[in-house]
Amino acid sequence: MTHRGRWHRRLDALCAEPDLLQLVLHPVVDVAAGRVAGYEVLSRFPSAVPVEEWFRAARALGREADLDRVVLTGALARLQALPPGTFLTVNAGPTSLADEDLMALLTAQDLTGVVVELTEHDDCDPRDLVAPLARLRARGALVALDDVGTGHSGLLRMAVVRPEILKIDLQLVRNLHQDPVKRSLVQFLGECAGRLDAWIIAEGVETVAELDVLRGMGVPLVQGFLLSRPHDDFAPLSDEALRLLRAPVHRHLHREEHSSHPAAVAGRRTGDLARRTKTSRTVAGAVQVVAEEAAPVVVVDTEDVPRVIVLPPHRAGDQPRVEAVGITLAPETAVSEAAARAIARDGDVRFDPLVCTDATGRYVGVVGVEDVVLDLAATPPAAHRRRHWRMGA
Secondary structure, three states, X not given: OOHHHHHHHHHHXXXXXXXXXXXXXXXXXXXXXXXXXXXXXXXXXXXXXXXXHHHHHXXXXXXXHHHHHHHHHHHHOOHHHOXXXXXXXXXXXXXXXXXXXXXXXXXXXOOOOEEEXXXXXXXXXXXXXXXXXXXXXXXXXXXXXXXXXXXXXXXXXXXXHOOOEEEEOHHHHOOHHHOHHHXXXXXXXXXXXXXXXXXXXXXXXXXHHHHHHHHHHOXXXXXOOOOOOOEOOOOOOOHHHHHHHHXXXXXXXXXXXXXXXXXXXXXXXXXXXXXXXXXXXXXXXXXXHHHHHOOOEEEXXXXXXXXXXXXXXXXXXXXXXXXXXXXXXXXXXXXXXXXHHHHHOOOOOOOOOEEEEXXXXXXXXXXXXXXXXXXXXXXXXXXXXXXXXXXXX
């Protein structure tokens, strides 16, 4: 049997018996809050062949969508057990999003709390991704770009896709503490994320020194074997990981990098402007309140984590608008940062309130863009600095 024939046979067997596939969950860690922010679903296949070989062979045979469908079916089945206040990241190749069966699988359910991560192996026209990603976002999904800084996840794809999450490739993280150029690139990607109203995850963190530098730079989310390895279930952080996150940051960065750390940000904070709205446990209940009172209502889960914000309609006579809560701001976020993120949003939602959450992801309040503008107008220019992120639900 030929090499191609053997791979067709393996893929046929997996499609016929999806239980042959093992899925594990790799935590994404909120370093400021010291907790798991989300879990990435990773595949383990029924052979000694490396995982990448399976996906490489599927792409070569034009069967990437077949393989992605099997993986996504198993991954989405984990949603019911997802811990409150966390997200679930699933991977999909850009070419797979052109497969209608795969899109039907994804859009058949509520994708709130799901991050669809675009793998970087395929070189495609990013404009081809706009329509399928709009369908996924309409179901509540967030979009992530994988391996930013290498491969095909370049600036053009970032500009067109407008991801909610940028995952910094592990090659940029490796020995970050010894390479000022890498630190500058990570800082640049953080600036890009701010302009896109996105947040960043540094993956492949394996040493205390790498974690120390990332914490000192204000990178909000990290992933790597230092803090947690993949597990079969939704595992919390170990005591050792918590000890590392509680340890003080060693200040061995250059002066210009210190100046961008959240603790160095001057001026007023987003939390100073936040006001707590009415909340609801159901979208239907929130819609009813908004229709009666013409004021925003935030839908929260049992842990008080915001999931949806219901807003008055743009025009009289229309129904209230229901928007998924994706990116949220921490109370300590500089007002200037909040302004930059508001302006980065699409025009139809640019002036919608910003949702503010605390270090555990729980709802604090909303911040009106008008209040942000008025505060900036009354603040001396020297107080306008940038940087702080908060994980979203």
